[in-house]
Amino acid sequence: MTASFSRPVSRRGVLRAGGAAAVIAFGAISVKARAQARPVLKAGDQKGGLRALLEAAGGLEGLGYDIQWSEFPAAAPLAEALNAAAVDSGPIGDAPLIFALAAGTRVKAIGANRSDSYGTAVLVRPDSPLKTAADLKGKSIATNRGSIGHYVTLKAITAAGLKPEEVNIRFLAPADAKLALTQGSVDAWATWEPYTALAEVSRHARVLVSGRGLLPGLSYLAATDAAIAAKRPVLQDFLQRVVKAQLWSYRNVDAYSAALARIIGIPPEAAKLQFERRQQRWIPIDAQVIADQQGTADFYRQVGLIRQPLDVKGTFDTGFGVAG
Incomplete structure (x- = not known):
């Protein structure tokens, strides 16, 4: 029978080993803490x-x-997410912003930013007998409540001499x-956009009245x-990146249109059509x-x-720059 002996470990050796383990553990915790401390922007998108x-x-x-992205099909659900603090920021049209603030x-x-409003439009089927906004009297119009589609509907019919209650x-x-x-x-x-361009390219609809x-x-x-109070530097950086990306897109129309079509899943011709005619610029x-x-x-x-x-003056923060 062979005896087995282990070498005694001194108290000092135990302390050294324990100290090294503690240093390693503390280092791992520090790295994790630093990672957790990295700011997160909850960005809404359409x-x-x-x-x-x-x-x-x-x-x-x-x-x-x-960046933690959340995509919405329209401005109304995005506004609801802003109201619930589910997102920190997001792109929203002038009319939906009014509804959000009023609520x-x-x-x-x-x-x-400003853009050509042609793509914000009232569409009808290609074979529709309707020719002008005045022809919408007594007709039914689908749109999102509080959206820019809702806004262009009301502007179009009032400009044609109709009252809101004269359409459905x-x-x-x-x-x-x-x-x-x-x-x-x-x-x-x-x-x-891009719904207007998609409808036109697919020939499912035509523009009756544009914005x-x-x-x-x-x-x-x-x-x-x-x-704004907690993440102002992050929001400033994000906005500046958007402004620079917009400038890049107009210097690279074909490349951007192709990428846009791929990313959001629409035909390239629709992507290019809606992009080129918007001529969006940050101001x-x-x-x-x-x-x-x-x-x-x-x-x-x-x-x-x-x-x-x-009174809308208090609904703007003018402290964010948009230099290109």
Whole structure:
């Protein structure tokens, strides 16, 4: 029988081993703590929006924070997410922002852009007998409540001398509204890009009335008051990346259109059509932007969609730069 002996371990050796393990464990905890401390931006988006632009332009490289993306089919659910603090920021049109603010959402516009409003339009089937906005009297129009589609509908019919109650507006999400138009259960669909370009390219619809000349063409990057207070440097960096990506996109139209089509899953010709005609540009939040937004608020008050007058000046944060 062979005896087995182990070498005694000194108390000092145990302490050394324990100390080394503690150092390793502390180092691992420190690395984990640093990783956990990395800021997170909860970014809302709409189809064909900021994520596709930033990815195509390489604008997400070298981030000092993480982005948690949430995509929404329209502005209304995005506004609800902002109100619930489910997202920190997101792109939103001038009209949906009015609805969000009137509902008490604690949010501000931190960046503004203008674009050609042609793609915000009232669409009809190719064989529809309707020719002008005045022909919408007594007809049914599908759109999202509080959306820019809702806005262009009201602007189009009032410009044609009609009252809101003289048309039948049905509130449907974009996919449901498109189906309703195609199947003939509504007479028209009021929508925005890229849905307008998709409908035109697929020949499922034609533009009855465009927003050109009716709308100021404003959209915003909005952020919650809480996010502005806690993540201002992150929001400033994110906005600046969006502005730079937009400039890149117009220098690389074909490359961006192809990337946009791939990222959001639409035909390349639709992607290029909606992109080229929008001619979107980021601009400073100046007196004209505020005046135009006030005009939108006043119009919604005039047609009874908001009950109380809304002074929009306090709904902008002008401390964010948009230099290209």
